[in-house]
Amino acid sequence: MADDENKSEPAPRDFAALRALIAARAPNLPRRLTQVASYALEYPDEIAFGTAASVAQESGVQPSTLVRFSQALGYEGFSDLQDVFRSRLRDKVPSYEERLRQLREHGIGASKTGLLLEGFAETAERSVRDLRVKIDHAVLDQAVDILASADTVYLVGLRRSFPITSYMAYAMGKLGVRNVLVDGIAGLGAEQIGFISPRDAVLAISFTPYASETVSLAQAAKSRKAKMVSITDSVFSPIAPIADAWLEIVEADFEGFRSMAATMALAMTLTVAVAERRGR
Amino acid sequence: MADDENKSEPAPRDFAALRALIAARAPNLPRRLTQVASYALEYPDEIAFGTAASVAQESGVQPSTLVRFSQALGYEGFSDLQDVFRSRLRDKVPSYEERLRQLREHGIGASKTGLLLEGFAETAERSVRDLRVKIDHAVLDQAVDILASADTVYLVGLRRSFPITSYMAYAMGKLGVRNVLVDGIAGLGAEQIGFISPRDAVLAISFTPYASETVSLAQAAKSRKAKMVSITDSVFSPIAPIADAWLEIVEADFEGFRSMAATMALAMTLTVAVAERRGR
DNA sequence: GCGTTGATGGAACGTTTATTCCATTCTACA
């Protein structure tokens, strides 16, 4: 029985499944295709970055063989297969539309809300994974130093960052770390931070588009010579250059909504680390 | 003096240096080139994998501008610049083994904070993974129904749950879903919810130990015959039996601190799903 | 207000790309 792409299920769109498929099909594939299969498993990066010509040469086959290999697996062509190899290295989470389309092709239906949940879950996982890889441990330690030696920690972060600062205020309160949550209620942000002294420290959190209140509050604190730690998402951030230590967080996004998982994990880390260092 | 590519040092071949260069040069670059610069820093993956045409469209410039940008930085053209963006992804080995090795090399005692971060990151990942598996899709859909057909959504969740409700208030505000964040400021929680009607709905979020204010606010809303959705962590939760739909979330914990990643992902899902359903 | 310089958009160009097609070579079985 021919196991061709018309009858069998459609080709996998995520790398893990494709890997499994290649491993399973390899033994009963023609000689050259087996050759490609083992090359693909050994050097996935080459497939992701290379061109059909370069991969063909490296793996010792003709470009046309690559196309045949891809089609044998159920893809349209080499480019189609390559997309899957690229998705592994890419931060981008497949969009809602892509998920919907895939779902329709696979026939079986989950609810739309379920798809959204999958998307947000994957986005969170990716963000956290990136955080682990990209965090600068030296700066992290430095940030803890600054906050731990402060008299009072001022937490500045509004709008999208407010969930983070409000969590930290809650957790620090429980752990006995003196803190002020600058929430800007009743427009009193400036007054809340007005008495900050050089012995205090600010933790400023802001992401694109940088809320102007957060920025001006951070600047006000800086001008009163308080120490400052920033958590932000780019070197361009107005709160990066004025900080004594700044940590970069790049959250993945899904449908335009950025995850908060990485920032939250970092916030918990800072909170507990500061509390622990103070405890001694 | 012209700072062109003939005189100045050659363009960087590693991503970190390129990043710094872009950040440094961006402010005094022409308008469109600045636009490309910020796009490049925000979506490096797109540059790595995209084509000149796709990057141009995404960043809102012409393909030729990309070439100009690359040349302004000292590269031969867009392809040359792209190589550097790709090298970053090649080097990045996010494998589990690699991380363990790094951790071991730096030694157990090297960075206590690093260990904390690993702990919280892993906890977040575990929580999210559990959520994907354990969520009851039928109830999830039901919850979206209830919230989507409400006149106004009242968000009730204090203390540890407050970051979640405050995020939802922010996001719903942006998406045009009418909502009231019951924050209990000035002890006015009861007053905030006092005018709730049967055409409204409450989203109550509470975890052990169930904050008494959250519970009594939820009960007050229920007695006024509002619809109710609960997010909580056990069948024994006081806000589970009185809800029209209740979702169970069990967050993993590390050193006694529970993750918020799963609840956050669920919150985002509900928010977007409700906004979408209302949109039609 | 005019002229110059640099920035920008967009079409045209030549190159490279993935893919297709066909002739040739293997392989399996009679």
Added chain:
DNA sequence: TGTAGAATGGAATAAACGTTCCATCAACGC
């Protein structure tokens, strides 16, 4: 050993790509 069918190599092709060029536009100094 001869033959049918699959597998393969390699040239041909058409699409897509990055790049270049030029006309137009905006900014700035005289």
